[in-house]
Amino acid sequence: MGHFLTLSACYVSIITYFYRIFCLSPANARRVWIALLEKEIEFELVSMKLNGDQFQPDFLDISPFHHIPVLADGDFHLIESLAMLDYLEAKYPTIALLPQNARDLAIVRMVQMVTVNELTPALSPFVRQTFGGAGEPENLEKSALQVAAVLRFFEELLGDTPFFGSNTITLADVVAGVSVPWLPELGLSLEEYPKLEDWCDRLNSRASWKETQASPELVEAFKAQMKQLMKGKQQQPLNDEINELRREDK
Template identity: 60%
Template sequence: MLKFYHNPISPNSRRVWITLLEKELLFDLVEVNYLDSEQFKPEFLAINPFHHIPALVDNDFNIVESLAILDYLEAKYPIPAMLPTDAKDLAIVRMVQLATVNELMPATVPLSPVMFGLPGAEPEKIEQSKRKISAVLKFFEGLLDHRPFFGSDSITLAESVAGSIVPWLPRGGVSLSEYPKLNAWCDRLTVRPAWQKTQTPEIIEAIKSRIAAKMAQMP
């Protein structure tokens, strides 16, 4: 059976968790507690020497880096398909994945205190963050067409990746009202069981408490 090492506060983990659920795969869910430094324990370092999550173990094969894990799952478990075969549609999915990882996620960091009602928000950095986020959201809005998902009539790995970040943005004061197609896309995602299961109120409170604990440890 697959063994999935994750942490519920990590969007990198969540994208894999969502994909496992969408593909209806059987897997063991193993939480790695960062506050207790479990990522540095020898048994986890044997799986991932870079000491971060997520990680997936399939029998004696270890896979690290979330996008590599997604590709592995798609190649080994191709039904239901979560990557289109048309060249243009595949490019759309890949662009959404990489723009989320390289542009959107870094831009959201200053919004973390706002998202969870914690002190430490810096107004100037927040405004810079919102400008960067706006550029990504406009890009995403332009990639959505008449179909319900990015480049497809069915859910893809673009949803697994961007869908673990974009629906959170209103919590940070970023309205999606200017992006009607993207807003409707979020609504379609957040009612799906995979999104519901991986973002419960308990998980949200866990994120808030762990961020607060981390901030308390800062000098």
């Protein structure tokens, strides 16, 4: 299930994908959703079923690789969540999510790219294991070392500021903040990183994080479905249960 968000004034839309919100592969849709909320841009959600809708000709017209999310501003269509974040920042700069200082801007970009290029791939074995897939100890150990390296880097980079590169929220927080707080769900503790733990608490207390976070019941139902998919045993009753939970969660 996805969502179609329409911004006011110039018909801007974004389609989000439930799997990517929770599975960190990566959490592309939630990044953009949070940015819209933080920048106070009006939008609406329209449901989209991902059991084939993403391969329909009208969708392929705006997303030729059938990827989600997609952002459409009139007849201009964007794919890739980081491009969308930059687009929204440039077009709606009033509530800035990027610092002006060169050093702070570099910090934001580093956090974004390290999240995408270093953290997300390292999480794949843990995601597979969490959802019932086969986990190879050697891969898990190697990935755990990579995750620890990223967390140490983030802990040091955060320093004494409440957010990355700023005293106010930035796009670095938006990108890393839909992945790092979820690590304990994968069995990866944040206890050795007190600054990051406090940072996660700050993010999770924000209205934008709360609004885009599914209920525990929805998450558990989704995990159950993913475990079945890992085993090749997808069942329609469970799909119906998840769809019902989604409706209740809105």
